[in-house]
Amino acid sequence: MDDWWRGCVIYQIYPRSFQDTDGDGIGDLPGIIARLDHVAKLGADAVWLSPIFRSPMADMGYDVSDYCDIDPLFGGLADFDALLARAHELGLKVIIDMVLSHSSDQHPWFVESRANRDNPRADWYVWADPGPDGMPPNNWVSVFGGPAWEWDSRRRQYYLHNFLTAQPDLNFHNPEVQEAMLEIMRFWLERGVDGFRLDTVNYYFHDRKLRPNPPASRDDPHPSVNPYEMQDHRYQKNRPDNLAFLGRMRALMDRYDERVLIGEVGETPQRAIEIMAEYTRGAGRLHMAYSFDMLGPEFSARHFRSRIAKYFKAAPDGWPCWSFSNHDVERHVTRWAKHAAAEDALARQAVAMLLSFPGSACLYQGEELGLPESELDFDELTDPPGIRFWPEYKGRDGCRTPMPWTKARNAGFTRGTPWLPIKAPQAARNVAGEERDAGSVLAFYRAMLAWRRSQPALGMGSVRFFKTAEPVLAFRRTGPDGMIACVFNLSASGVAVKLRELEPIVGAPVQDARIEGGVLRLGPNGFAFLAPTGGADAGRVVFKG
Known part of the structure; x- marks a missing residue:
């Protein structure tokens, strides 16, 4: 089987912000098709599409209400098929985001599950009785703040939500849930997708006994902005049951040629590399995994050296995927600005370094232009945690603003009103302008990717x-x-x-x-x-x- 994914470069597209064609201010699949030449010319091997499934958009598509259909905001299944065909014509693989740990509370499965305690899907989600005092069954906290349990008056029980209350967690201890998820993956594999990026891959299983989490070991005596950071989530995620299900997923993928599983490991720096290694060791788990270890503020030789060395020591036969920016974190030219004399110099150094690391690499749309983080006002935010924790945490909207293509109105992204504003610093770094500048960040990205492709030692050495x-x-x-x-x-x-x-x-x-x-x-x-x-x-x- 062709291991094309080893040493590959993946370009992440955030569909809402790539290119709008119908004037509603939200990017769509025809827009992606129209701009795929840019990705191919950059020199990427694959594109990863953030969620495009039907969704109420409480968390911008990471709350899925139908796993086998495209949300009308983005188009339809025919548009997806056309995108897949065009990408393959250009030599690009297509990886889609699969959000399996939780669904939308508007998914028909959850609507049925919450109706009563004896319907066919009553056990498809994580339900628990209240304590004698009416409180939740344990102390688990949501990633987005507050308790991870929500009371449901119909069942008179709590349901688990690791993220928003509108994102109930599925019960992977139920074999029927596992089968349903594998069937969804088959649907897209048969349609021709080349792989899946697995959102929160270490969250699938919870502790059956619902044991309370202990406090986290912390050096800072002051409370964190988000109480989630105050616990060691040993019973809420990272359960050993995950490994068997990863094996089932890998077995399914191995029935198809040249497909890939990439897992997102959501974990603290103390454990993230360990879990990445555990999930990618051997031939029966994920092909690749990434964590947030290189997506944070640390920018030192010791940090990068230790992350890479620790991974390969724990998984000498495993394969990592490294990235510096994505849709969940502040863009790296802003995040690491204090270590640079100039943004462009940092942008060029970052991609040269990333593409020299052993493993595969993921680039986030716009970083090839040297885009900095957008500064947004509170009334411009759409991101739930940004709104909740403002102003200490400003959320993820700043890295999700639309892609600037030209110097035209709205930077060529839309003829309507963009769903997030395009500020002047981002609009100034548009694709058309950088294409005319031989010394631009875009020109360097193209040259660096081309040179890396010519050097086998950088890809596989x-x-x-x-x-x-x-x-x-x-x-x-x-x-x-x-x-x-x-x-x-x-x-x-x-x-x-x-x-x-x-x-x-x-x-x-x-x-x-x-x-x-x-x-x-x-x-x-x-x-x-x-x-x-x-x-x-x-x-x-x-x-x-």
Whole structure:
């Protein structure tokens, strides 16, 4: 079977914000089709579509009311088929978001389940009796704040919701629920999709005994903005039962050629890499997984080195997928701004580094333009946690604003009123403008992806880190065609690094780097790719000076 996913580059499309064609201000499938050439020209191997299923949109599509139909906001099944055909014509795989841990409270399954306690789907969701005092059965907290239990007057029971109250959790301990989810996956596999991105893949199973969560170990004595962060959610997610179901999903995928499962591991930095490794070890689980370890504020050589090394130590036969931005987090050029002298320099360094890491990579729409986070006012927000925790947490709308295509009205995204505003800093970084600039972030992304594709060591080679002090991250990737040394200055100040038997690779991407007398001098956010002058293992980065 072709392991095309190993070393691939996935481009995440947030459909609401990619391209609108009908003037309602919301992106749609015909709009994606019209803009797929941009993704192909960038050099990606696949697209991941955030949810497009029927939904009341309480959580922008992550609350599904029909898993086998397209929401009319985006089009219909015929539009999806046309998108799939066009993507395949362009050599792009199509991965769709599957939100299996919970559904919408408007899904027919939940409507039936909540009607009474003895209907055919009464046990399809997680229901629990109240305590003697009428309180929920335990202390579990929702990711979006407040108790994870909601009282239902019809059944006179509580139901579990790890997210919004409008997103009840399905009961995966029920074999019928597992079969229903596998059948949904079959529906889309038969339609021709190339894989699934599995939302909150570590949330499928809960502790049957509903044991209370212990408090989290925290260094900060002050309460968090979100009480969810105050617990160790050992009984609410990450249950060992998950592994058997992942095996069933993988067995289904293996009946089809060239398909892939990518899991989103929602977990704290203390455990995320461990779970990523556990879920991808061997041949009978996920093909790949990613976590939020590189989607946070940490930007240091120690951090990136430790995440990669820890993963491969725990899962030497596993495969990770790394990313720096997505629809759930602040865009990385804003998040890491204090480590950069200029946004564009950071944007170029970030993609050069990401595409040098062992594993696959995911790019989020707009990062190829160097888009910063949008600054929104409270009355412009749509994101539930942003509204709830404002102003300490401003939510996820800032990274979800529409894609800027041209300098025309609404940046060429819509002829109507966009569902989120397009601010001037984002509109200025439009695709058409950057295409005319040979020094733009977009031009660099295209060059970096093309060069990576020409270097087998970067796609599939092994990794070994050099011993360098902060802020220098240095490692070598070794493949059948030789070795590449990758050296990055993760700071806004210049650094010098001594080299032995290494020289610049002609034609390789580079930023603010020069070699003088065996010393590599890197300017702010500078980086270089080097090759050994002697044998395949001759090159060494000795120390930072």
